[in-house]
Amino acid sequence: MMTSDKLRAMLALYLVTDERTDCDALLHIIRKALEGGVTTVQLRRKHDDGRQLVELGKAIRQMTTEFGALYIVNDxxxxxxxxxxxxxxxxxxxxxxxxxxxxxxxxxxxxSTCTLAEATAADREGADYLGVGSVFPTSSKPDADMCEIQGLAGIARQVDIPVVGIGGITRQNAPEVMQAGAAGIAVVSAIMQAEDPSRASAELLRLVRTGR
Amino acid sequence: MMTSDKLRAMLALYLVTDERTDCDALLHIIRKALEGGVTTVQLRRKHDDGRQLVELGKAIRQMTTEFGALYIVNDxxxxxxxxxxxxxxxxxxxxxxxxxxxxxxxxxxxxSTCTLAEATAADREGADYLGVGSVFPTSSKPDADMCEIQGLAGIARQVDIPVVGIGGITRQNAPEVMQAGAAGIAVVSAIMQAEDPSRASAELLRLVRTGR
Ligand code: NI
Known part of the structure; x- marks a missing residue:
């Protein structure tokens, strides 16, 4: 198990996969994102069967190891x-x-937590980090509960474990999230739908590191 | 691990859960089915989240233990x-x-297998039993591949592990499935949608035991 400081650093730029059906394209973007500096990749695919998830997961495991990034599986x-x-x-x-x-x-x-009550409960139950959001409205999860910047800031103040902001985070609002006390930012669209995922990742990582 | 003969006996009447949203009703029917003689219960819920699955699974574990039935989880x-x-x-x-x-x-x-090639592969890869179907067209899985009675009979002849027929099995056609060499029958609707799930189970179990 890594130290909390090491984990905090590794959560700087956290990429969550989207649900596109073209898995080769998905893996290609993940590689580009890792080249750009993504520090954690989460495999999150609600509609894939187990065999497909194992295949994608093995490919992501290999790439993240190659780049020294973390690989996390959703659910x-x-x-x-x-x-x-x-x-x-x-x-x-x-x-x-x-x-x-x-x-x-x-x-x-x-x-994943949205309220302070959920956050303190997860901390107490032994979570190593929290994903807090949605900080902003997001097209990839339009029905997500909102916690907004103030909610994120409150949680970051109250819990000791690292907090990652998620939901509608872009280059424009990333500095706000870091100022609220986040250890890092989690994104889907800002990288998965970028014209240049590598450059988008590099720019986001720079904003995270500047904002800390 | 139980012997193959014991497993074969335990697969006689195999109930697969449906996707109804009322989980209390689901558990109530499962209890009635166990009272009627169901020997295996499979928890199969494609749209439930993990926490719901754990809750249902624990309840089914308790009931199946009480009745000496097997409890299997899908996927x-x-x-x-x-x-x-x-x-x-x-x-x-x-x-x-x-x-x-x-x-x-x-x-x-x-x-789950549909063809002889899938069945022999699963046997070789260490499966303990096969679910073979759809034997008949079924409303609970309308897009399922068909293997029909002849396909089931061919698989039952070729593999040593027990074979359970699944797909559209009713009181009317259950004897055919047993004559084709099945160790048992798996059903959803025939029990889950029965007016009296306990009596439906008892009748199906009698047909399975007569048909062996
Ligand atoms: Ni679905």
């Missing part, structure tokens, strides 16, 4: 175990944090 | 591990049999 602890992920990320309706811990031992557990 | 190996399932059932696009084995050790693995 599916079995896929995380099979593809040797660094950790698992769960939402409020996924497997409970304590149950995940029982399966994955010392690997990283991230928990 | 999600993590949920199977967390709820102490007797085994996991995977389809052709789910986690591969060998990968499942690596996670669950000696627990039971079932594999």
């Amino acid at each position: 599916r602890v079995d896929i995380a175990m099979l593809t040797d992920a660094d950790g698992v990320h769960v939402g409020q309706s996924d497997i409970a944090c304590a149950d995940v811990r029982g399966l994955i031992g010392k690997r990283i557990i991230g928990v | 999600r190996v993590d949920i199977a591990m967390l709820t102490d399932a007797d085994g996991v059932h995977v389809g052709q696009s789910d986690i591969a049999c060998a990968d499942v084995r690596g996670l669950i050790g000696k627990r039971i693995i079932g594999v």
